Amino acid sequence: MRYAILFDFIKKHKFTYLLGILFMFLASYIQTLFPKVLGQTIDIMKINGFEKNAVFTNLLYILMIAIGTLIFTFLWRIIIFGNSRKLESYLREKIFRHFLILPTQFYSQRKTGDLLAYSINDISAVRNIFGPALALSVNSIVVCVATIFFMVTTIDLKLSVLTLSSFPIIIIFILWIGQEIHIQFKIVQENFAAISDRVQENIYGIRVIKSFVQEDKEICNFNQLNNNMMDSTIKMVRTSSFLSPVIEICFSFSFVFSLIYGGNLVLNGTISLGDFIAFNTYLTMIVHPVVSIGRIVNLAQQGLASLDRLIEIFNVKPFFDKKNSINQLTEGNIEFRNLSFCYPNSTKTVLENINLKVPNGQTHGIIGKTGSGKSTLANLLFKLYDIEYGKIFLNGKDINEYSMQGIRNHFSYVPQDTFLFSTSIKNNIIFFKDIYSDEEIEKASQDSNIYDSVIRFPDQFNTLVGERGVNLSGGQKQRLAIARSIIKDPSLLILDDALSAVDAVTEAQILKTLKTIRKGKTTLIISHRISAIADADQIIVMENGRICEQGNHRKLLEKGGVYYEIYKDQTKDQKKS
Numbered sequence: 335m336r337y338a339i340l341f342d343f344i345k346k347h348k349f350t351y352l353l354g355i356l357f358m359f360l361a362s363y364i365q366t367l368f369p370k371v372l373g374q375t376i377d378i379m380k381i382n383g384f385e386k387n388a389v390f391t392n393l394l395y396i397l398m399i400a401i402g403t404l405i406f407t408f409l410w411r412i413i414i415f416g417n418s419r420k421l422e423s424y425l426r427e428k429i430f431r432h433f434l435i436l437p438t439q440f441y442s443q444r445k446t447g448d449l450l451a452y453s454i455n456d457i458s459a460v461r462n463i464f465g466p467a468l469a470l471s472v473n474s475i476v477v478c479v480a481t482i483f484f485m486v487t488t489i490d491l492k493l494s495v496l497t498l499s500s501f502p503i504i505i506i507f508i509l510w511i512g513q514e515i516h517i518q519f520k521i522v523q524e525n526f527a528a529i530s531d532r533v534q535e536n537i538y539g540i541r542v543i544k545s546f547v548q549e550d551k552e553i554c555n556f557n558q559l560n561n562n563m564m565d566s567t568i569k570m571v572r573t574s575s576f577l578s579p580v581i582e583i584c585f586s587f588s589f590v591f592s593l594i595y596g597g598n599l600v601l602n603g604t605i606s607l608g609d610f611i612a613f614n615t616y617l618t619m620i621v622h623p624v625v626s627i628g629r630i631v632n633l634a635q636q637g638l639a640s641l642d643r644l645i646e647i648f649n650v651k652p653f654f655d656k657k658n659s660i661n662q663l664t665e666g667n668i669e670f671r672n673l674s675f676c677y678p679n680s681t682k683t684v685l686e687n688i689n690l691k692v693p694n695g696q697t698h699g700i701i702g703k704t705g706s707g708k709s710t711l712a713n714l715l716f717k718l719y720d721i722e723y724g725k726i727f728l729n730g731k732d733i734n735e736y737s738m739q740g741i742r743n744h745f746s747y748v749p750q751d752t753f754l755f756s757t758s759i760k761n762n763i764i765f766f767k768d769i770y771s772d773e774e775i776e777k778a779s780q781d782s783n784i785y786d787s788v789i790r791f792p793d794q795f796n797t798l799v800g801e802r803g804v805n806l807s808g809g810q811k812q813r814l815a816i817a818r819s820i821i822k823d824p825s826l827l828i829l830d831d832a833l834s835a836v837d838a839v840t841e842a843q844i845l846k847t848l849k850t851i852r853k854g855k856t857t858l859i860i861s862h863r864i865s866a867i868a869d870a871d872q873i874i875v876m877e878n879g880r881i882c883e884q885g886n887h888r889k890l891l892e893k894g895g896v897y898y899e900i901y902k903d904q905t906k907d908q909k910k911s
């Protein structure tokens with residue numbers, strides 16, 4: 335069901351909602367008793383030598399009405415607004431959970447700022463439906479129905495019909511404006527998402543912007559988005575600003591009819607002066623709820639527009655493992671059989687006819703021109719994209735038989751663009767898993783050659799790395815990411831150009847250590863540098879998504895093909911220096 339996510343929440347909180355609505359009903363209904371009591375009091379006081387006791391009793395009623403309204407209003411506000419805040423937190427948790435289980439390809443098509451807008455603005459707009467909009471609706475319905483009922487039954491039917499004749503016009507107008515607001519609010523939200531995306535991207539890329547002196551251009555781009563946001567908001571405000579004045583004009587006519595026709599009824603004795611005052615008080619009382627209909631429509635349409643956006647996200651199918659999928663992957667035997675691959679929403683074949691066996695315990699190096707498909711090959715081993723059956727085998731079984739969790743628990747991947755969390759070095763190594771001892775953390779950092787750098791920091795392993803590791807050098811970030819991967823002692827370790835920012839000596843040291851600690855386990859080293867893979871058991875050379883050469887360093891040099899050319903190119907520079 336489309337709104338299932340909301341119904342689940344409402345079902346869970348139905349008793350508090352019912353109680354809150356009951357209190358709202360009582361608070362609103364009690365208010366509508368006031369005009370009649372006021373009218374009666376005036377009629378009593380009109381008579382010479384009026385009964386003081388009767389007036390006193392009526393004043394007591396008025397006081398009780400005020401106290402009752404206060405108590406019930408206090409109670410419903412706590413319950414209903416409390417529930418709306420719970421709903422906000424519930425939706426935020428749901429969307430965050432959903433974001434984490436969505437397939438990787440979802441993130442290739444969405445921008446971060448847009449996703450932030452969902453988590454903040456849209457959820458808050460949905461909350462408004464179940465907070466202020468709900469409260470105003472109940473109040474408006476109860477006050478309008480009760481007031482009209484009292485006007486018609488206790489005062490005068492004709493006078494009521496005449497003064498309320500503008501109501502249908504108001505309702506039609508509100509419904510028409512509501513549709514416009516719905517459309518315009520969606521545009522406002524999209525513009526907000528674009529702004530938040532731009533701010534996020536600029537802050538993230540501030541160093542690049544500064545180094546290319548792009549500040550003015552970026553400010554100009556931002557101003558354009560900001561103006562779009564302002565224009566769309568002003569357009570929406572302009573549309574919604576019609577609501578109140580139109581409603582108020584309609585009411586002015588009602589008051590004119592009431593004064594002319596109602597005044598005549600008093601003069602010819604059809605209704606009393608008290609009734610006339612009560613009628614006008616009813617009319618005054620109804621103005622606020624009817625004007626509120628405009629606000630309710632505003633809030634509801636904004637909330638519904640946001641709800642549509644949220645549901646669109648919730649409808650994106652997350653990845654789920656199939657039943658009985660395998661969790662254990664203690665060995666790293668890998669086989670690609672006739673694998674060809676295109677990225678979703680792309681027609682370009684990125685990998686073509688890949689046939690490759692990596693037996694457990696071996697180290698394979700992968701080299702090739704940029705864009706030749708090396709990272710894609712590695713990504714597919716992590717089930718980042720759907721792969722048909724019969725193409726990739728892990729320990730003799732199809733990759734689709736394994737659970738996502740199983741693969742990611744037993745395999746480790748150090749990507750090209752290292753990502754560090756804004757926390758301590760230690761947390762970045764253990765990745766918030768308190769299962770590693772201090773000795774294991776130190777060992778992993780020694781093996782990845784980052785230990786000496788860490789202990790030179792005043793706070794050592796507790797040093798905060800800053801957002802995305804801004805306080806560390808490129809090489810330090812890479813080595814920290816390697817430490818994070820090797821502490822898991824995975825059955826398959828993939829280093830994707832993960833040594834590109836370290837110097838040749840450090841690279842050699844890390845590779846030497848890896849050789850020891852990775853004995854009996856599979857390692858794939860993707861690199862542009864021959865030095866990083868020369869020692870591998872097998873080297874795969876890729877070109878345009880195909881494996882063009884395969885063998886060990888010596889054999890490939892003897893062959894005098896692509897690998898030999900790369901080797902020649904790289905050693906030529908060394909010889910010169």
Ligand SMILES: Nc1ncnc2c1ncn2[C@@H]1O[C@H](COP(=O)(O)OP(=O)(O)OP(=O)(O)O)[C@@H](O)[C@H]1O
Nearest residue numbers: 442677680684702703704705706707708709710711
């Ligand atoms: N998410 C994606 N969607 C569509 N195409 C992609 C995506 N990621 C990569 N590609 C394309 O796939 C091809 C192979 O990319 P890949 O990253 O695997 O190359 P690579 O050999 O690792 O390159 P490099 O050495 O520069 O890292 C490239 O043409 C690239 O543009």
